[in-house]
Amino acid sequence: MTDLKIQLKAVEKAFGKNHVLNGVDLDVPKGASTVIIGGSGSGKSVMLKCILGLIHPDRGSILVDGREVTHLGAKDRDETLRKFGMLFQSAALFDSLPVWENVAFGLIQGRRMDRKDAYKTAVEKLEAVGLNEDVGRRFPAELSGGMQKRVGLARAIAANPEIIFFDEPTTGLDPIMADVINDLIVKTVKDIGATALSITHDMASVRKIADYVAMIYKGKIVWSGPIDKLDNSGNEYVDQFINGRADGPITDEAVKEALGKTA
Secondary structure, three states, X not given: OOOEEEEXXXXXXXXXXXXXXXXXXXXXXXXXXXXXXXXXXXXXXXXXXXXXXXXXXXXXXXXXXXEEOOOOOHHHHHHHHOOEEEEOOOOOOOOOOOHHHHHOHHHHHHOOOOHHHHHHHHHHHHHHOOOOHHHHOOOHHHOOHHHHHHHHHHHHOOOOOOEEEEEOOOXXXXXXXXXXXXXXXXXXXXXXXXXEEEEOOOHHHXXXXXXEEEEEEOOEEEEEEEHHHHHHOOOHHHHHHHHOOOXXXXXXXXXXXXXXXXX
């Protein structure tokens, strides 16, 4: 795969005796949407935090636009972080700020944009996700969960980032609103020409937003490929996960571990 935006090579991370990442290799192509699937505790969130520099990996290499980012100084790290936008699982809005200021928070605080210009940008981004200027004057507590997700998405794209992370973007939403959010993700990513990297348990979301899929299991990528190969991956872990079957290698090993702990 050529023209990679992000590349992880043999990335490892442990917390004491808990080895969360055990040699992750991942290629994220530029301008495409890559989705990471895997069960709870498989290492998805830790991997994203390593890419962002919030956690330092114990070993391995992480490249963004071909540049090693695991040992950057503060100034270079801030420069790299400007490439990223993120939609958090819970939207993570500031309750004390009006919606428009939530959207423009990074522009005002991080980029020192004039508040008048930041307001204009915030309204534009809210409109891009189907919300009007009136919503921008409200506070997060006045919005439904689906509207809060839209605001979170508007904030993620406020600075027209090169890379957007989506952390469980449809969690807590009903199926209809989840599909609305999935459609908005596809549209907004395409409109700004960003590279997207998502983590999710929601297979409906995977099928809607992904160009490429990778599965992480016990801290390793056990399969990766284009979305049209997902149903015929030939990988028993992937097959079990995407079909939601109780029987299979994932359950068997989890049960053995549980029995071992209680024996």
